[in-house]
Amino acid sequence: MFATDFAQQPIETFFPEDMFHPRHYVAVRKPVMEAGTLPNWCYTSERFYRREVERIFMKVWNFVDRVDRIPNPGDYFTFDYVGVPVIIMRGKDGVVRAFSNSCRHRGSRLVEGEGNCKAIRCPYHGWTYATEGNLLVAAEMEDALGFDKSKLGLVPIRLETWGGFIFINFDNDAISLREYLGDLVDNTEAYNLDDLVCVRRNAVELPINWKLFFENFAEQYHIPYLHGGSLNRQKRQMHPPEDTHGQYEALYVKHPGSRMLLMGDTGFPPIEGINGRAAEGTFYPSLYPSTSIGMCIDGMWWVRTDPLGPHKSRLTIGFCFPRRTAARADFDDVIQRYYKRMDAVFPEDTAACELQQRGLMSPFHRAGRIGRLEILVHRINNWVLDRVIGNQA
Numbered sequence: 057m058f059a060t061d062f063a064q065q066p067i068e069t070f071f072p073e074d075m076f077h078p079r080h081y082v083a084v085r086k087p088v089m090e091a092g093t094l095p096n097w098c099y100t101s102e103r104f105y106r107r108e109v110e111r112i113f114m115k116v117w118n119f120v121d122r123v124d125r126i127p128n129p130g131d132y133f134t135f136d137y138v139g140v141p142v143i144i145m146r147g148k149d150g151v152v153r154a155f156s157n158s159c160r161h162r163g164s165r166l167v168e169g170e171g172n173c174k175a176i177r178c179p180y181h182g183w184t185y186a187t188e189g190n191l192l193v194a195a196e197m198e199d200a201l202g203f204d205k206s207k208l209g210l211v212p213i214r215l216e217t218w219g220g221f222i223f224i225n226f227d228n229d230a231i232s233l234r235e236y237l238g239d240l241v242d243n244t245e246a247y248n249l250d251d252l253v254c255v256r257r258n259a260v261e262l263p264i265n266w267k268l269f270f271e272n273f274a275e276q277y278h279i280p281y282l283h284g285g286s287l288n289r290q291k292r293q294m295h296p297p298e299d300t301h302g303q304y305e306a307l308y309v310k311h312p313g314s315r316m317l318l319m320g321d322t323g324f325p326p327i328e329g330i331n332g333r334a335a336e337g338t339f340y341p342s343l344y345p346s347t348s349i350g351m352c353i354d355g356m357w358w359v360r361t362d363p364l365g366p367h368k369s370r371l372t373i374g375f376c377f378p379r380r381t382a383a384r385a386d387f388d389d390v391i392q393r394y395y396k397r398m399d400a401v402f403p404e405d406t407a408a409c410e411l412q413q414r415g416l417m418s419p420f421h422r423a424g425r426i427g428r429l430e431i432l433v434h435r436i437n438n439w440v441l442d443r444v445i446g447n448q449a
């Protein structure tokens with residue numbers, strides 16, 4: 057019912073003129089057990105959102121998809137991320153690269169959707185680029201003085217990969233992906249992430265701010281209330297957040313079985329060679345700025361929240377399993393149990409986020425308090441403020 061209702065708009069004039077002044081965030085900056093929530097304009101205001109795009113999404117490593125989406129030379133997919141048109145393409149040389157999806161002649165958007173190509177040909181005047189990005193053909197340009205094809209390749213965007221995840225960064229001065237991720241790399245070694253393939257991905261556009269789902273995934277407070285019917289196996293337990301070093305937060309929950317299944321269902325065998333605590337529970341990393349991952353003994357699911365505006369986001373959810381699991385004869389049958397779990401629980405979370413967004417739209421909303429089961433919400437809020445407001449507060 058709510059998904060198509062984009063009519064409600066906040067009244068920007070209700071928000072303080074000096075919304076970026078640290079005085080508005082004193083409560084959020086307090087130690088967690090004294091802390092308040094973010095003011096509602098952080099989830100609703102166009103001005104706040106634009107500052108997030110500029111200072112967060114244009115500066116950090118953004119997860120875009122898994123490398124197995126483009127396994128073959130010439131495979132590509134396109135998307136717009138915070139207004140930037142992007143092509144991700146595997147060259148004939150096997151290397152995955154990102155480019156600005158705009159022609160070096162007079163700027164036309166070059167390709168749509170996804171597919172496989174031998175070269176990219178601009179629909180406007182036919183300039184043609186190799187899968188590695190260099191300009192191959194530009195007809196009728198021989199007499200343009202000093203025209204140098206070698207200087208007119210597609211504009212590259214920084215791209216790095218880790219564990220099969222593709223990340224892009226619009227900032228040429230940013231630190232490396234490895235440095236950005238910090239100890240997440242070592243902490244997830246047991247999952248053999250490079251071997252996981254994505255067997256389903258679904259995208260949905262929702263009238264919510266990007267932070268709402270990211271925060272929802274990182275707290276356990278709502279579980280007995282919102283998921284009482286679907287995830288009733290989960291006892292109320294306190295799981296202290298992990299001590300992380302890198303641009304992510306994480307929770308670890310020790311339990312038997314796989315959290316990708318509903319209680320009583322059996323699934324696939326564990327990831328080959330999984331060991332240590334990875335073999336005894338679930339690891340939930342929340343990667344800044346907006347990727348939420350559940351790593352289980354048998355596979356992984358991820359949710360990427362792309363911001364489309366202050367109160368509009370696109371959520372993409374992907375399921376990944378080891379190659380051996382995906383090749384099993386019973387895969388198509390057994391995987392249904394995994395989808396059943398996710399298709400029951402995920403809409404409960406997104407519906408809650410939609411209600412929260414609608415409540416936050418009220419000009420009479422006043423900031424609330426954070427509890428002990430929401431420590432990561434507090435950390436996420438402060439991570440955002442460190443970038444949007446500055447950490448001098």
Ligand code: FES
Pocket residue numbers: 159160161162163164178179180181182183
């Ligand atoms: S804009 Fe692409 S060839 Fe002219």
Ligand SMILES: [Fe+2]
Pocket residue numbers: 272273278279282283405
């Ligand atoms: Fe939830």
